[in-house]
Amino acid sequence: MTDSTTTFERIPTAVFPHNQAAVAHVADAIERLVRERADAGQPAVLGLATGSTPVPLYRELIRRHREEGLSFAHVVTFNLDEYYPLEPQHPESYHRFMREQLFDHLDIPAAQIHVPPGDLPRDEVHAACTAYERAIDDAGGIDIQVLGIGRTGHIGFNEPGSGPASVTRLVTLDRLTRADAARDFRGEANVPRYAITMGVGTILRARRIFLLAWGRAKADVLRQAIEEMPSDTVPASYLQSHAASEVILDAPAASELTRHRSPWLVGFPEWSTTLTRRAVTDLSLRLGKPLLKLVDKDYQENGLADLVTSHGPAYDLNIRLFNEVQHTITGWPGGKPHVDDTHRPERAEPARKRVLVLSPEPADDILAMAATLHRLVQHGHEVTVAYLTSGNLGIPDTEARWAAQLMLEANAAETDSLARRVLDELARKSDFDQDSADLRQFKAYLRRSEARAALEQCGLNATAARFLDLPFYEAGTYRRFTVTSADVESVGRLLHEIQPHQIFTTGAAADPSSVPAQSFAAFAHAFRDAAKHAWTRDCWIWLFRSDGREWPLAEIEMAVPCSPDELDRKAQAIYQHRSQRHQTPVTDRASAEPWEQAVTRNRTTAGLYDRLGLAEYEAIECFVRWHPMSEASTSTAT
Numbered sequence: 001m002t003d004s005t006t007t008f009e010r011i012p013t014a015v016f017p018h019n020q021a022a023v024a025h026v027a028d029a030i031e032r033l034v035r036e037r038a039d040a041g042q043p044a045v046l047g048l049a050t051g052s053t054p055v056p057l058y059r060e061l062i063r064r065h066r067e068e069g070l071s072f073a074h075v076v077t078f079n080l081d082e083y084y085p086l087e088p089q090h091p092e093s094y095h096r097f098m099r100e101q102l103f104d105h106l107d108i109p110a111a112q113i114h115v116p117p118g119d120l121p122r123d124e125v126h127a128a129c130t131a132y133e134r135a136i137d138d139a140g141g142i143d144i145q146v147l148g149i150g151r152t153g154h155i156g157f158n159e160p161g162s163g164p165a166s167v168t169r170l171v172t173l174d175r176l177t178r179a180d181a182a183r184d185f186r187g188e189a190n191v192p193r194y195a196i197t198m199g200v201g202t203i204l205r206a207r208r209i210f211l212l213a214w215g216r217a218k219a220d221v222l223r224q225a226i227e228e229m230p231s232d233t234v235p236a237s238y239l240q241s242h243a244a245s246e247v248i249l250d251a252p253a254a255s256e257l258t259r260h261r262s263p264w265l266v267g268f269p270e271w272s273t274t275l276t277r278r279a280v281t282d283l284s285l286r287l288g289k290p291l292l293k294l295v296d297k298d299y300q301e302n303g304l305a306d307l308v309t310s311h312g313p314a315y316d317l318n319i320r321l322f323n324e325v326q327h328t329i330t331g332w333p334g335g336k337p338h339v340d341d342t343h344r345p346e347r348a349e350p351a352r353k354r355v356l357v358l359s360p361e362p363a364d365d366i367l368a369m370a371a372t373l374h375r376l377v378q379h380g381h382e383v384t385v386a387y388l389t390s391g392n393l394g395i396p397d398t399e400a401r402w403a404a405q406l407m408l409e410a411n412a413a414e415t416d417s418l419a420r421r422v423l424d425e426l427a428r429k430s431d432f433d434q435d436s437a438d439l440r441q442f443k444a445y446l447r448r449s450e451a452r453a454a455l456e457q458c459g460l461n462a463t464a465a466r467f468l469d470l471p472f473y474e475a476g477t478y479r480r481f482t483v484t485s486a487d488v489e490s491v492g493r494l495l496h497e498i499q500p501h502q503i504f505t506t507g508a509a510a511d512p513s514s515v516p517a518q519s520f521a522a523f524a525h526a527f528r529d530a531a532k533h534a535w536t537r538d539c540w541i542w543l544f545r546s547d548g549r550e551w552p553l554a555e556i557e558m559a560v561p562c563s564p565d566e567l568d569r570k571a572q573a574i575y576q577h578r579s580q581r582h583q584t585p586v587t588d589r590a591s592a593e594p595w596e597q598a599v600t601r602n603r604t605t606a607g608l609y610d611r612l613g614l615a616e617y618e619a620i621e622c623f624v625r626w627h628p629m630s631e632a633s634t635s636t637a638t
């Protein structure tokens with residue numbers, strides 16, 4: 001598996017263009033084991049994970065069971081973990097998850113399934129953990145262990161600080177892990193503080209291990225786990241010591257590995273525009289020297305001798321790169337009319353463009369591009385913002401109660417108002433009961449009014465907002481969405497109606513189970529379906545990020561500067577999404593408020609441009625162009 005391109009990797013790592021191919025690779029290994037053992041009349045022991053990552057693998061196993069007669073009658077399973085305290089019938093319990101996502105669809109006998117118990121009294125937990133370890137040994141040990149990885153670098157719920165010899169035990173969940181689970185539990189405050197998890201040592205005893213990960217949001221932690229020395233700050237890095245562990249990634253998840261991020265360190269790459277830009281901007285930032293001050297020696301001493309030899313000298317490279325980065329900056333995101341646009345990110349004509357912003361959920365648009373939106377409006381473009389999903393799953397009951405109460409105050413005489421029905425339901429239901437159609441609709445209204453208020457801050461009339469309420473979202477829950485042709489048709493109708501010159505959207509290379517990734521899949525399909533229409537040939541598509549991160553500096557193709565006043569206006573616009581503010585007390589939250597995070601991100605980007613020696617702006621919003629017909633975009637789109 002290792003060749004010169006993978007010399008930095010300390011665990012065998014296979015990168016697939018998309019996760020279906022990756023999943024087939026792991027399913028093949030499981031199928032082989034299960035069939036071999038069945039033929040020998042022996043059990044196969046699987047260690048299983050929950051979360052969104054293994055869901056496509058479970059779907060594939062179910063398919064092979066149904067269509068290809070793969071029997072699980074001789075399979076024994078041990079799950080990695082369970083929240084504590086949590087009843088097995090709780091909608092977010094891993095017991096229930098496993099039943100719904102896998103076990104209910106296979107012929108595996110219930111007695112052969114093991115999931116750590118989340119509902120024991122505290123004084124019985126230790127004995128149960130010991131018994132769990134013993135049960136694994138009694139079953140002959142785990143043959144194949146399937147793992148996901150958390151953004152903290154956890155495997156199972158072994159958070160940073162977990163040692164390589166740790167065993168099944170009760171652990172305290174990291175704040176970031178609880179924040180990541182907040183949506184599933186409808187608010188961070190509802191996420192259990194503890195979990196029972198197999199230890200790192202338990203996992204390492206498995207005979208074979210597959211760590212799976214999809215999407216760009218995990219790329220940083222994966223690089224640490226795969227390329228840095230093993231340490232308890234990234235518990236997944238301990239897989240390096242295992243003789244038969246393998247990391248299985250889709251392309252976006254692998255994007256920070258040295259072979260992709262800095263291929264000049266492992267070979268002689270083709271110096272494409274993006275790669276050259278990455279190498280030179282990295283060098284400038286690492287050495288703390290503006291682009292125009294780099295000298296040949298800087299290149300030679302930092303692994304870039306090949307670049308400076310083939311494309312140098314440094315002076316020429318520096319000027320070229322400085323100009324390229326300079327040309328990404330524009331205060332005219334819709335194009336500057338009537339000027340030479342050769343070196344501008346957007347074309348000048350048509351001077352007034354029809355611009356369509358596709359926001360997966362309300363607020364994604366504003367978080368990424370409030371200042372850009374404001375400029376587009378100021379420059380006279382015809383802007384429509386379409387919210388692809390209602391976003392109603394993101395509204396806590398407390399917000400719905402507050403709003404329904406307000407409506408009722410204003411309308412006290414009405415006996416069967418929506419507000420009264422909503423209040424009655426909220427009084428009856430527990431936090432985890434599914435919302436009725438009424439309540440989901442009501443929550444959707446809340447998000448609509450927030451979205452309109454935010455758009456007004458950006459100078460847009462409330463009528464510029466369109467709400468598609470795509471069916472995939474209304475039929476699903478977080479992490480379990482599947483786009484269908486009804487979604488594609490709905491986006492297609494909107495595209496056809498507006499026939500935009502410019503589209504801003506997000507979700508390419510995101511975790512495939514996320515709302516942005518599913519929304520993007522619907523859009524990408526709809527756009528390609530529309531390819532026969534002339535307007536698509538004159539439509540430029542710009543991507544913003546919606547996973548709390550920013551585009552890598554070298555990939556940015558349009559950088560829209562914000563003045564201090566514009567940044568203030570952006571924070572105000574984000575603030576209009578009141579239901580998205582933290583619902584927990586300040587002392588109890590893992591991260592800053594949404595507007596603080598967005599402002600910090602945009603200031604950080606401006607800081608990077610400044611350090612390269614370009615103009616010093618207060619903040620910058622940035623975008624990457626998407627080319628719908630190119631191979632690279634298709635592989636990350638779905």
Ligand code: F6R
Pocket residue numbers: 048049050051052053054080081147148149150151154155156157
């Ligand atoms: C789940 C588990 C966790 C998850 C990890 C990634 O049983 O042990 O380590 O694998 O948190 O979660 P997803 O796949 O939802 O991103």
